[in-house]
Amino acid sequence: MVGSSQGGGAEIQPSVIDTILFRAVQQPHRPAIGTSAGVVSFAQLAAGITAAALRCERMGLRPGGVVALLIGNPTWHICLIAALYRLGIPSVSISANDAASLAAIDVAGVLHDDAPPNGYDGRTVLVDAGWFAGEPVSARLAETPFGWNDLCALMLSSGTTGRPKAIAFSPRIMWHRQTTLSLAGRFAASERVFCGPQLRSQFGALIAFSALAFGKMVCFASSATESLSAISFFKVDLAFLSVQQLGQAADLMRSRHGVALDLREVQTGGALISEALLARARAALPCGITNHYGSTEAGSVAIASVEQLGSLLSQGAVGFVAPWASVEICDESGQPAPSGRDGEIWVRSLSVAPEYQPGMTQVAARGPFYPGDVGRLARDGMLSIVGRTSEVLNLGGNKIAPDRVEDVILKCRGVKDAGVVVVEFNTTLPQVWVAVVSDGTADAAEIARRCGEVSRLTTPAAVKIVDAIPRNSMGKIMREDLRRLLTQGKS
Numbered sequence: 001m002v003g004s005s006q007g008g009g010a011e012i013q014p015s016v017i018d019t020i021l022f023r024a025v026q027q028p029h030r031p032a033i034g035t036s037a038g039v040v041s042f043a044q045l046a047a048g049i050t051a052a053a054l055r056c057e058r059m060g061l062r063p064g065g066v067v068a069l070l071i072g073n074p075t076w077h078i079c080l081i082a083a084l085y086r087l088g089i090p091s092v093s094i095s096a097n098d099a100a101s102l103a104a105i106d107v108a109g110v111l112h113d114d115a116p117p118n119g120y121d122g123r124t125v126l127v128d129a130g131w132f133a134g135e136p137v138s139a140r141l142a143e144t145p146f147g148w149n150d151l152c153a154l155m156l157s158s159g160t161t162g163r164p165k166a167i168a169f170s171p172r173i174m175w176h177r178q179t180t181l182s183l184a185g186r187f188a189a190s191e192r193v194f195c196g197p198q199l200r201s202q203f204g205a206l207i208a209f210s211a212l213a214f215g216k217m218v219c220f221a222s223s224a225t226e227s228l229s230a231i232s233f234f235k236v237d238l239a240f241l242s243v244q245q246l247g248q249a250a251d252l253m254r255s256r257h258g259v260a261l262d263l264r265e266v267q268t269g270g271a272l273i274s275e276a277l278l279a280r281a282r283a284a285l286p287c288g289i290t291n292h293y294g295s296t297e298a299g300s301v302a303i304a305s306v307e308q309l310g311s312l313l314s315q316g317a318v319g320f321v322a323p324w325a326s327v328e329i330c331d332e333s334g335q336p337a338p339s340g341r342d343g344e345i346w347v348r349s350l351s352v353a354p355e356y357q358p359g360m361t362q363v364a365a366r367g368p369f370y371p372g373d374v375g376r377l378a379r380d381g382m383l384s385i386v387g388r389t390s391e392v393l394n395l396g397g398n399k400i401a402p403d404r405v406e407d408v409i410l411k412c413r414g415v416k417d418a419g420v421v422v423v424e425f426n427t428t429l430p431q432v433w434v435a436v437v438s439d440g441t442a443d444a445a446e447i448a449r450r451c452g453e454v455s456r457l458t459t460p461a462a463v464k465i466v467d468a469i470p471r472n473s474m475g476k477i478m479r480e481d482l483r484r485l486l487t488q489g490k491s
Helices: 015-024 042-058 073-085 171-179 202-213 226-235 243-255 274-283 306-315 402-410 442-454 479-486
Strands: 031-035 038-041 066-070 091-095 105-110 123-125 153-158 166-169 192-195 215-220 239-243 265-267 288-295 299-305 317-321 325-330 343-349 373-377 380-386 391-396 398-400 415-422 429-440 460-467
Touching: 015 073, 015 171, 015 202, 031 042, 031 402, 038 042, 042 073, 042 192, 042 202, 066 073, 073 091, 073 202, 091 166, 105 429, 123 202, 123 274, 171 299, 171 479, 192 202, 192 226, 202 215, 202 239, 226 243, 239 243, 243 274, 274 288, 274 306, 274 402, 288 306, 288 317, 288 398, 299 306, 299 325, 299 380, 306 317, 306 380, 317 325, 325 373, 380 402, 398 402, 402 415, 415 479, 429 479, 442 460
Parallel strands: 031 215, 066 091, 066 105, 091 153, 105 123, 192 215, 192 239, 239 265, 265 288, 429 460
Antiparallel strands: 031 038, 153 166, 288 299, 299 317, 317 380, 325 343, 343 373, 373 380, 391 398, 415 429
């Protein structure tokens, strides 16, 4: 029920899902979702949600456990998340290789539309088109509304340095993040939104459900090439792309002369933007670019246009701290660092979500969140990221952010992508190793020389050409995977 409460005089507890269903009543024929398979209206979306909820109900799914979703079809994925929500069942969206993460979650089963997750031996159910058809929106459904602080969803963090963590969400946190996204850039003024990040990511799910809640059309594609076609075909005016997808879109635009886009803005996040990538994007894309800094646990914390970042981009600038968040720079003891000094970033916000614990049913408000980043905060509120505490190159006590070295490498001739890690063997001091994706003209000697200009200590012991830098869905380098790739056969 829209705007449902828990009894007479109780506080109204708004729901993102209720808002989407309200849009189906308010604007039933308006396009809601666009994919290569066609366009789904808000009325069709609401009918699909109801049909899926009834199917889940008849299967015996009840509140008390978490249902995992391995769903490639974005329309089906959205319908199932919303359907389970209406039944009071938390969901978690996963990839095919997330079976290990499910071991720490009270999972009642996995719904999938292709193959089940690799190595998972629990209950799995194949989903097909019949799940989303044949039921009127008014069909009887035993809805179980979530309370404002109930566990309603889990999201897996990016897991760049290890196994992804499950982060717990309540309707309160979801509503707050939806509201804050609407204040970023041109979101409020947009009509057709492209969602590049995958729905299993926090950023992707937030974009899709926020767009739908605000009555906008949200569009999806399954590849970089299809993304550009979808943005053009659906006349998208706002596109959300990961940093990696932004680079891919820029490269495709340069090779596809004459492609007309109605884009007014691209919003990006998930990883730091290099100067080289930004230059490619600004040259190829006919629109403004806005950057987000945040995390699965904290949501969006800082935002700025690339014009506002300007020359500060080379110093790690990511955006102005948003009005719905508070950032403090602390020393290693947790005390506020002197003004202008680097330190650990601590975030306070109503959007901060805690890590899931087995048996959790309530999502309690948590204190400050430490994202693992080292940064500095200017007087005007501009936040800059120096590096991650877990990824900083520690070279004999000298700490250097890998991004500084990678930005230099990306400016070298023939370099398409790059990653830097520290490698320690039993018989040597820590060494910098560099991985490069080349167009065939990259020169290892030039790369080594440019790395040495950052610091004598960052002169690499090895520069290796690789097919690809291992990155997650948001474009962040998977440092441990990269280290393993570079040191195969070494000891």
